[in-house]
Amino acid sequence: MEKTVFDGSVSYLSIPGEAGFAGILAHHASLIAPLVPGPITIVPEQDPEPSVLNSTGKGILEFFNNTATVILDSAPSVS
Numbered sequence: 001m002e003k004t005v006f007d008g009s010v011s012y013l014s015i016p017g018e019a020g021f022a023g024i025l026a027h028h029a030s031l032i033a034p035l036v037p038g039p040i041t042i043v044p045e046q047d048p049e050p051s052v053l054n055s056t057g058k059g060i061l062e063f064f065n066n067t068a069t070v071i072l073d074s075a076p077s078v079s
Contacts, residue, residue: 005053005075009045013068015061016040028063035059035072 013024016038040053057074 006042006051010042010068011045012041012043012050014041015070016056017061022061024063024068026066030064031061032063033061035061035070040070040075 011026015022015024016036017033018036019033021038022033035056035058037055037057040056042051042053043049044051053075055074055076057072059070059072062069
């Protein structure tokens with residue numbers, strides 16, 4: 001089943017990659033990275049309170065042109 005878990009502007013994204021956690025801020029260099037299971041932290045631009053996706057599955061991150069796209073094989077709802 002496909003679903004969008006979060007769609008919006010963020011000030012910070014922390015995501016578990018194969019080489020460790022990556023912290024993504026605005027204007028980060030373009031990258032494509034494989035992801036491993038673990039928590040993803042999203043800090044929305046208009047709300048300093050972070051949202052956390054716990055127990056995500058494997059996937060891939062693409063960051064290009066100031067837009068992050070994350071595709072996971074499993075993800076819970078934002079808490």
